[in-house]
Every structure is written in structure tokens, then in C-alpha cells.
Amino acid sequence: MTPFPEKLVCITGIAQSEVARPSRRSALQLTADACLAAIADAGLAVSEIDGIATYPGKSSEGGGIAPVSPSEAAEVLGIDPRWILASSEGFSHMAPIFNAVTAIACGMARHIVVFRTVAQASARRQARASTLMSGGRDRVEGNNAWTVPFGALSPVNTFALYAQAYFDRYGATAEQLGAVAVTSRAHAGLNPAAIYREPITLEDYLGARVISSPLRLYDCDAHVDGATALVLSHRDAAKDLRNPPLHIEAMGMAVGGLWTSRHEGDFTSLPAARRAGEMLWSRTDMTPGGIDCAQIYDGFSIFVWLWLEALGIVAPGEACRFTEGGSRIGLDGELPLNTGGGQLSAGRLHGYGHIHEACVQLWQRGEGRQVADASTAIVSNGGYGYGAMLLRRD
Secondary structure: OOOOHHHHEEEEEEEEOOOEOOOOOOHHHHHHHHHHHHHHHHOOOHHHOOEEEEOOOOOOOOOOOOOOOHHHHHHHHOOOOOEEEEOOOOOHHHHHHHHHHHHHHOOOOOEEEEEEEEEHHHHHHHOOOOOOOOOOOOOOOHHHHHOHHHOOOOHHHHHHHHHHHHHHHHOOOHHHHHHHHHHHHHHHOOOOOOOOOOOOOHHHHHHOOEEEOOEEHHHEOOOOEEEEEEEEEEHHHHOOOOOOOEEEEEEEEEEOOHHHOOOOOOOOOOHHHHHHHHHHHOOOOOOHHHOOEEEOOOOEHHHHHHHHHHOOOOOOOOHHHHHOOOOOOOOOOOOOEOOOOHHHHOOOOOOHHHHHHHHHHHOOOOHHHOOOOOOEEEEEEOOOEEEEEEEEEO
């Protein structure tokens, strides 16, 4: 019997709804659009889906960050689940995927649809402060409670600390970080679903306003309305479905960092992300040199550097030089990065856009942005809970 449950599970279908700023469709409609399309993409009927999961479950805090529960989605879709999950705690946005893998491996379900829906663009249109101290409350709770007392009213303030520390320790430059944003925008220009498709230059990047020094406008992701869904199936069932199965070769996970009230390291690395990377590589014979493309979480551009190093793709302090100029991370480069535009340009789908894009690449659906002969991809998600997956196509 295989020691790792992910090797019993495959991704068999994917889809995204409309992605807009904002959308005229409700969050529940967007969810149904993505889930039904993903189920059809797998070649399954809705009646064959026996599990459903999402991150983080419907939130009462508003802000459009979690507008749909799995129970609501199941009812609308007509799914009668044997297994259901809303994962508000855990290893980043990938937590419901990791749990679904375990459920399938244990025989609790055969085909599970996992979705992530956001309606942050609509929420921000209604209330500019909707993602933080909304509702007139006199207390800040959750992750923000650990940072707001120190003047970090937004995650951008927190991760600007990491960016400045990295600049100071390794001699990195704004031009090197800007290459991440400029390259992501170039890739988004080839993605019809991306929010921002007009190219930007390094001069545009450097000329944009500073949001929280040293992070500029184009270092920050874009709030959107949209839903992403994927179907996970047992490998025995996957081989008979419409698409060549995408194998989950390995996965890694960890929790930690400032957003759990724990500071580790010196702000130039993400120790919890490193632990997730170590777990991932311990579960496979593959190595970082065998990756054809990388879809790296980019809530802010500095995440890309920190994740590249945490995953062992480059050595500490080398990510800034790896991305410099953009040639190594371009579509024909050494490691094509965020080939659909990432969250910086395609839209903030909380990491599920990265998972979707990895599958697009491995199924050779990328058209103008397709990485030649891509058969392996690494995906990372999160900035307080950390998750990573290694995917491969036979």
C-alpha cells in the first residue's frame, strides 16, 4: 500500500467562472458556473459527485472573502454529498484539497469538487474598508489582531517588512522585484481571462505610487469577483474519465508566522513555507530541477522570492537575481512563472487561480501562453498557513 495518500488521487477537471471587477453575477451563481463546468470538464455527471469542499466556509465578517458555504453550493448544484468540508483553519487555501485527498484515499468519497469563491470587488465597491475593521466594531479579531496594534492595518504593511528586510540583507533592488510584476503582466496579456492585460514596463512599475515602502502599486494583487473549481478523483476512477489524469505527486504543508502570532527568523524568509517545501520534497523522488513551470503565490510580489527560496528552487538570497530582467521566468525561460498572470495581474482568486493555471499548462490548454512540453508543475499557496503541491502528467 502506498504510504502517501496523495498518490491515490488525481485532478480530473477544472474550471473558472467569469472573473470581474466587479461581476454582475452573484457569488452563488459564480460558484455554480465554476463547479458545473469543472464537473463537465471531468466528464462526470453531477450525480457522480459525492463530496464537496471549500476554503474557508461562509464568513460572517463580510468583505466578500468567503460568500458561499459548501452546503449552499451542494444544494444549488444538486449534489447529495457523502463528505463535506468547510476548512477555515489549516494549511492555507489548499487545506480543503489536502483534506479531500485524505477523504478519497480513505474511501469516504470517490469524486470531490473543491471550490473557492471570492466577491471582494463587489464588497469593496460597497465599503472601502470592507476587508478589515468593518461594521463599526471596536475590536479587530482573527489574523489582523496580531498586526493592527503595531500599525499594520493591511497585509501589505506586514509583508513590506519582509521586502525591506530582504532588500537590506541581500542587496536586492526595486528593479529586480519589479521584474516579477512586469513578467506577470506580460503573461496576463496572453490570458483572455486576466483582469489586467495591458503591458507595463519597468519604468511604469518604478513610477507607480508606493503603497507601503518598498512595495508599490504593481506589487499588490487585484481584488476580483470569481470562482474556481476542481474535481479530485480516486486514481482508479480517473483513468476512465475525459482528461488524462493529473497526478498529485506530492504535497507539503505547515502553519506559522506573524499571522498566527508567532515570529520566526529575521523577516527575510518564511520558515513555515520552508517546512512545507521540505515535506513536499520528502514525499517524491523528483527534484526542483525537474519542474517545467511554477505557479507561485503572489498576494504581493515579495512572496514569489520567499517561496522560490522556501521550496529550494533557488538558494537563500538568490531569488532576486533569478527573477532579474524576467528572462529566466518568462514563458521560454528556465522556469516559467505564473504563466496566467498570477494574482498580480489575473486577479486575486486566493491561490486557486494558480492551481487552475497549473492544470491548464499540464493539459496543454494555454494557447499563446503555453509552456512547451510542460508535464510537471509546482504550486504554492498562502502567507500564514502554507501549502504546496507537485503535479505531473503521464
